[in-house]
Amino acid sequence: MENQENTHIEEKSFFQSNTAKMILVGLLTLFLLIPLFFVQDLIKERSQRKLEVVDEVATLWGxxxxxxxxxxxxxxxxxxxxxxxxxxxxxxxxxxxxxxxxxxxxxxxxxxxxxxxxxxxxxxxxxxxxxxxxxxxxxxxxxxxxxxxxxxxxxxxxxxxxxxxxxxxxxxxxxxxxxxxxxxxxxxxxxxxxxxxxxxxxxxxxxxxxxxxxxxxxxxxxxxxxxxxxxxxxxxxxxxxxxxxxxxxxxxxxxxxxxxxxxxxxxxxxxxxxxxxxxxxxxxxxxxxxxxxxxxxxxxxxxxxxxxVDEYQQNERVSKYGFLVIGLTFLIFFLIQSISKINIHIFQYAMIGIALIMFYTLLISITEHSSFTTAYAISGLAIVVLITLYSVSILKNKKFPLFIGTALTVLYTFIYVIIQMEDYALLVGSIGLFLILAAVMCFSRKIDWSK
Known part of the structure; x- marks a missing residue:
């Protein structure tokens, strides 16, 4: 009887451990690549439609x-x-x-x-x-x-x-x-x-x-x-x-x-x-x-x-950073969860991930009626505000949501700067990723991963 109770305690502690939560968040990140691929297909479809219209006009005009x-x-x-x-x-x-x-x-x-x-x-x-x-x-x-x-x-x-x-x-x-x-x-x-x-x-x-x-x-x-x-x-x-x-x-x-x-x-x-x-x-x-x-x-x-500037090419370039945005956002929430001991349910991670995917559909739809810069600013602001307000209800305070909102703003600004560059895009992107990695290592060094 005592062995059964110990076994029950061990199983419960594993699924509540950081390792189990990390695995679930990682699987969710991979799962969210599916709608991200659908968004990229949508961009290609709209781009192809533009080419068809241009060819039609060229046939009639010259x-x-x-x-x-x-x-x-x-x-x-x-x-x-x-x-x-x-x-x-x-x-x-x-x-x-x-x-x-x-x-x-x-x-x-x-x-x-x-x-x-x-x-x-x-x-x-x-x-x-x-x-x-x-x-x-x-x-x-x-x-x-x-x-x-x-x-x-x-x-x-x-x-x-x-x-x-x-x-x-x-x-x-x-x-x-x-x-x-x-x-x-x-x-x-x-x-x-x-x-x-x-x-x-x-x-x-x-x-x-x-x-x-x-x-x-x-x-x-x-x-x-x-x-x-x-x-x-x-x-x-x-x-x-x-x-x-x-x-x-x-x-x-x-x-x-x-x-x-x-x-x-x-x-x-x-x-x-x-x-x-x-x-x-x-x-x-x-x-x-x-x-x-x-x-x-x-x-x-x-x-x-x-x-x-071709708006669909810019949308396609932005969407290629989708995995990075989702992964880094989930990592920020996971680190906050691990440091503050606040429990974040996997469903809440899913809602945040879907909101991040919505950024790309908003971006392409607004771009077709406006400039890319305006569409990027509106879409980014809408998603940052949405996730920040959602974080307030999850984390039960204002300090961490304010940090999350700032981090997302910096991340979207960083991606916008990269896609505007040609000669230095790889250099700036590599330096930025290095700094992000250094920050993650700094914040995660005090986490007790044995729990």
């Missing part, structure tokens, strides 16, 4: 702009010999088959000046897509193609059937009449069928090169207005290519194979200005091509219009 041209296209006749044998006489004769091919010539000089203005009127529900209107001016000149270099006889060149073409990705969003001035002659562009490429082709009416350019030089000038989204890129086909872009967008990302001129590049809250100058020696393709145009996508350059 997609990315890539401009490749203008290009002088001159046909020539080539002859191929083949043998024809008469079946009756057995005599074999040599005949010629004529085929029309093309030489594509890039300009000697290509200058572009573009003005890009953002459009903020196409808001779709909660989302503001990156769309703009660009006014682009092109000018430069072609020199007479060197057919001798290509082993093409001058008499085989069809000079009276020359044309100028441009390739671009965004035909349906062109908002201006397309005409090009070639010396003293003005020609209109017309679209051509080009199902094998992502580029669309615009070509002028045929003209006589020798009549148009008796001095063998063709000066060109044309304007084009686009509706576009996300980016503008060019391909430097001129022997000398210069591009200048002015925009009221304050967060550009310069991309591609060629960097903008650092001495003239400016970026401020009112927008940006950027210049490029690319010479033929800076790339590896020639100025003349026979039969087909080369794929020059690897030589594109330009600017991407970006959002400096």
């Amino acid at each position: 997609s990315d702009i890539v401009f490749y041209g203008p290009i002088l296209k001159v046909p020539y006749t080539s002859f191929e010999n083949y043998n024809v044998t008469d079946t009756k006489t057995g005599v074999t004769t040599i005949q010629k088959k004529a085929t029309v091919n093309y030489v594509y010539c890039f300009p000697n000089e290509l200058n572009n000046q573009s003005v890009v203005k953002k459009n903020e009127s196409l808001k779709r529900g909660l989302y503001q897509p990156i769309v703009f209107t660009s006014d682009m001016q092109f000018k430069g000149h072609f020199t007479k193609p060197d057919f001798a270099k290509l082993n093409i006889a001058d008499e085989n060149v069809l000079w009276n059937k020359a044309s100028v073409i441009v390739k671009t990705t965004n035909l349906k969003s062109i908002k201006s009449e397309l005409k090009i001035q070639l010396n003293d002659q003005k020609l209109s562009f017309e679209p051509q069928n080009n199902e094998k490429s992502e580029y669309s082709i615009l070509a002028t009416n045929l003209f006589d090169y020798k009549t148009l350019a008796p001095d063998a030089k063709i000066n060109f000038h044309f304007n084009i207005t686009y509706n576009g989204s996300n980016r503008i890129n060019f391909i430097p086909i001129g022997k000398v290519t210069t591009v200048s872009i002015d925009s009221d967008w304050d967060s550009p990302s310069f991309e591609g194979s060629f960097a903008a001129n650092d001495t003239t590049k400016t970026i401020n809250t009112k927008g940006f200005h950027a210049d490029w100058k690319i010479l033929d020696i800076n790339r590896t393709f020639s100025q003349q091509h026979v039969n087909a145009l080369p794929d020059l996508d690897d030589y594109t350059f330009g600017v991407k219009f970006i959002e400096t």
